[in-house]
Amino acid sequence: MADHRAALRAVVTQRMLTDPAHDLAHLDRVWLIAQTIADQRTNQRVLLAACYLHDLINLPKDDPNRHLASQQSATESEPILAELGFAASEICNTQHAIAAHSYSANIPPESPEACILRDADRLDALGAIGIARTFAVSGALGRALYDIADPFAEDRVLDDQKFAIDHWKTKLLNLPAEMVTDGGRDLAHKRVTQMLGFLEIFSEEIGHPLPINWKSV
Known part of the structure; x- marks a missing residue:
């Protein structure tokens, strides 16, 4: 396993573009989270490979073809896995x-490994790292931190294409309900609680009380 991990890290280091939210550190964290929420049904070789190769093709969040990136990554992974000696069934599952x-x-x-990777990748968008990633990505895309007139969209439609904080309400704070593993769900609730604590402080510093509908998930 250690040899495969080193080989996979070497591959992605050469092939992945620089992206503060989808870099080698992200892949290391996803693997760490995946191990935390995995159970005895898990094929560790498949899970390891999926964690390190899931962002081989990483399109920007505002790219119209972003929804195809994971399937393109799956296709790109095949020769890499074959070179590492993975069996055909392992390649298919990965x-x-x-x-x-x-x-x-x-x-x-549709498999334990797919469920775990899905949850682990989304968990990396939550908690302290999730807070940092939100603002790093928004900054890179030129988005404002929040709407000065209506930070928590009480009298407007949420728009996470313009405001970083809107992305929390439109997606991130809802992720615990979308987890498909028990471990992922528990960890997601813990991390969202941390984010809500940050939002309370954030709301005080900008002089706008946090609305009730932002305080629970």
Whole structure:
């Protein structure tokens, strides 16, 4: 396993573009989370490979073809896995996990490894790291932190294409309900609670009380 992990890290280091939210550190964290929520049914080789190869093709969040990126990553993974000596069945299972991990692809996960990768990848968007990633991505895309006139969209439609904080309400704070593993669900609730604590402080500092409908998930 250690040799495969080193080989996979070497591959993605060469092939992945620089992206503060989808870099080698992200892949290391997803693997760490995946091990935390995995159970005895899990094929660790398949899970390891899926964790490190799931973002081989990483399109920007505002790219119209972003929903295809996970399937393209699955396709790109095949020769890499074959070179590492993975059996045909392992390659197929790894490719499914990669394809099904994506939020935008909307492909149902049908194996333990696919369920775990899906949850682990989304868990990395929550908690302290999730807070940092939200603002790093929004900054890279030129989006404002919040709407000065109406930070929590009490009298407007949420728009996470313009405001970073809107993305929390439109997606991130809802992720616990979408987890498909028990361990993922428990960890998601813990991390969202941390984010809500941050939002309370954030709301005080900008002089706008946090609305009730933002305080629970």
